[in-house]
Amino acid sequence: MGLRVRLIAMLVGVMIFAFVLLLIGVNFGLRNDVRGLAQQSVDAGSNALSGAIDARSEQIRSAILQGSAQASLLAALRSGNRGALAQAASDIAVASNLSFVVVTDAKGNVLAGSRAASGSLANDGVVLAASSGAVAGGPQVLDGRELRAIGVAAQAPALALAVASPVNVGGSAVGVLYGGTVIDATTKFVDDVSRFTGGAAGVALAGHFVATSLSTKEGVKEVGASLDDPALTGTYFAKSSPLHAYDGTIIGSTWFAVPLGQFTAIVNNTLRQIVFWGVIGLVIASIVGTIVASRIGRAIAERSDEVNESAKQLRVLVVGGEVSGDHVSQTRETLEEIAELAREAADAARLQSLAGRALSDVVVIDTLTSELSSRMRDAAARVERLSAVAEELDSLVGGT
DSSP, X not given: OOHHHHHHHHHHHHHHHHHHHXXXXXXXXXXXXXXXXXXXXXXXXXXXXXXXXXXXXXXXXHHHXXXXXXXXXXXXXXXXXXXXXXXXXXXXXXXXXXXXXXXXXXXXXXXXXXXXXOSBOTTOHHHHHHHTTOOEEEEEEEOHHHHHHHTOOOOSSEEEEEEEEEEEETTEEEEEEEEEEEOSTTOHHHHHHHHHXXXXXXXXXXXXXXXXXXXXXXXXXXXXXXXXXXXXXXXXXXXXXXXXXXXXXXXXXXXXXXXXXXXXXXHHHHHHHHHHHHHHHHXXXXXXXXXXXXXXXXXXXXXXXXXXXXXXXXXXXXXXHHHHHHHHHHHHHHHHHHXXXXXXXXXXXXXXXXXXXXXXXXXXXXXXXXXXXXHHHHHHHHHHHHHHHHHHHHHHHHOO
């Protein structure tokens, strides 16, 4: 595998590894952030639902207080006219959109109501408080006897928002005006909270919805569904808060939730965008990296050619030096023989032959010396060039 391929492979590998780490980090961080956002959303929605219950309770309190002071109600109580009491109770119920309004005597016995009311509310805590001269009310649970007494056809026990106020005549309590609304599938404020917050709201009694904004595909309210239903726990990010009665006891719970799909869609869409643009970035980086690696490879190849050429020249110098050395040795031997023959005054022909051979060797040595001198100058220049090439390679590879 060439250096160019290794450089490109290393660059792409590092980018992919960094991209995968980025995806993992973004995934965990984004999911935690989105979970925190969902928690804030359900907290706000839960507070809005509790606020809606309190606001509705205050509306009922205001309506009952105003109704207990109506002249028609006072006149009907003085005269004991049950028909007039029923009409007054009905008018109050219609004007304030209440499920029921009843009038009792001072002992809690029902005299008349907006519905077909009869019986006794003597044991109802809210009515008892009003019989003692106080205005009391809020969320409460109504049993079957109390539901029959106010004329409401609902399955017991039922959850209601109810307020009772004493009706005073001449400074004395002569009766009690008791009214409110039963929390059921028709309760409007639950749907209002859901619509304004974008979540799902509900009020539960004994762990089951008595009112909820959730509906089936057919549009039927899912009243009676359990808060622990896997269809809810697996689909919604929810928060349940205790619902306190008028006397402070816990009688039920409020439920608010946001669909998990809203938040998982944010995470998935963000990750898809990161992957899309990340792949584009990898492609661009790979192209740029390939170009850069190719340039680096070409630069290294050019420097390598220069080194090879310098090596060839140095090889010629080495061979020339070896040849020159051989001729110097031969010339020395020839001159030694000439000297010996000269001392012995030997054969002149032999002496002439040796002298000619020595002359030839001297010519060869002179030629080689000239060539080697030229080569040495060129070699010195190439050594300097090799030094420069080495520095360029350091800069190219190590950045120094």
